[in-house]
Amino acid sequence: MTHLFCFGLGYSAQRVARQLADDGWTISATARTSATAESIRHMGYRVCPLYKDARENVIAALREATHLLLSAAPDASGDPLLNLIGDADIAAFKNLQWIGYLSTVGVYGDSEGTWIDETAPLAASSVRGRRRIEAEAAWVSFAQRLNARMQIFRLAGIYGPGRSAIDRLREGTAHRIIKPDQVFNRIHVDDIAQAVIAGIAGRGSEQVYNVTDDEPGPPQDVVTFAAELLQVPPPPEVPFAQAELTPMARSFYADNKRIRNARLRQDLGVSLKFPTYRDGLRAVLATMHSL
Numbered sequence: 157m158t159h160l161f162c163f164g165l166g167y168s169a170q171r172v173a174r175q176l177a178d179d180g181w182t183i184s185a186t187a188r189t190s191a192t193a194e195s196i197r198h199m200g201y202r203v204c205p206l207y208k209d210a211r212e213n214v215i216a217a218l219r220e221a222t223h224l225l226l227s228a229a230p231d232a233s234g235d236p237l238l239n240l241i242g243d244a245d246i247a248a249f250k251n252l253q254w255i256g257y258l259s260t261v262g263v264y265g266d267s268e269g270t271w272i273d274e275t276a277p278l279a280a281s282s283v284r285g286r287r288r289i290e291a292e293a294a295w296v297s298f299a300q301r302l303n304a305r306m307q308i309f310r311l312a313g314i315y316g317p318g319r320s321a322i323d324r325l326r327e328g329t330a331h332r333i334i335k336p337d338q339v340f341n342r343i344h345v346d347d348i349a350q351a352v353i354a355g356i357a358g359r360g361s362e363q364v365y366n367v368t369d370d371e372p373g374p375p376q377d378v379v380t381f382a383a384e385l386l387q388v389p390p391p392p393e394v395p396f397a398q399a400e401l402t403p404m405a406r407s408f409y410a411d412n413k414r415i416r417n418a419r420l421r422q423d424l425g426v427s428l429k430f431p432t433y434r435d436g437l438r439a440v441l442a443t444m445h446s447l
Contacts, residue, residue, distance in 0.1 A: 161221035164228035171349040227258040230291040254305045267413035274364045307355040312368035316345035320440045321382035332376040335396035341368035341415045344430040360424040368415040370431040
């Protein structure tokens with residue numbers, strides 16, 4: 157039996173879980189509240205409650221799982237799952253064949269707009285990025301002791317249905333913030349899912365993959381293109397120095413880099429469904445029209 161245990165069932169992990177469930181996989185996922193647990197049951201998945209008996213529930217889920225997908229972010233105390241289990245529990249996880257970790261391209265820090273790939277130094281400029289670096293290393297070490305296959309997926313800015321510039325324009329929350337020469341890579345949630353599923357299927361000889369689109373671009377260009385698709389005026393341009401941003405939102409502008417995805421294509425064998433933000437936003441709009 158193939159059984160995926162999702163530690164964290166957010167936007168990206170849900171996409172992976174749904175595709176595998178449709179293929180007959182058993183899916184289990186963590187829930188931090190009883191309301192989340194009910195939502196997971198409604199999806200047809202098994203629930204691993206973290207709001208009571210967390211350690212016991214996690215160990216029970218890992219005993220049965222053949223594959224583990226990690227998408228919960230580390231905090232000041234470290235990785236939330238590794239904080240619940242340890243080397244003494246490894247013997248109980250004899251069915252676990254593969255571990256996938258959803259990380260972030262934020263681990264690279266700032267390359268001043270130059271192109272980088274998976275061989276670039278890990279020089280995160282944010283606390284969140286440094287925690288990800290530590291969590292990646294901790295999971296690689298754990299997987300080695302478990303003798304399980306481990307793959308890390310460093311994700312660019314995630315978008316897709318319900319979470320895009322088109323949605324923000326419709327909600328009236330979109331902004332065109334101008335910071336000269338600033339660029340970002342992005343990745344559609346469906347391309348994240350196909351990358352992870354390729355790894356689960358046994359593809360890829362490398363341990364780390366940048367999961368990004370082909371065309372890093374200025375954030376204001378994405379909003380302008382979304383407005384063109386909706387046939388509405390784009391919001392006014394706002395200089396970065398004058399933008400009213402949360403500390404977290406402002407931190408995303410600290411790094412300026414262009415991310416290569418050649419390993420994703422050539423080694424993992426992923427052909428992106430949405431190689432540019434224009435392809436992805438057209439698909440988001442088409443999904444809206446089909447509802």
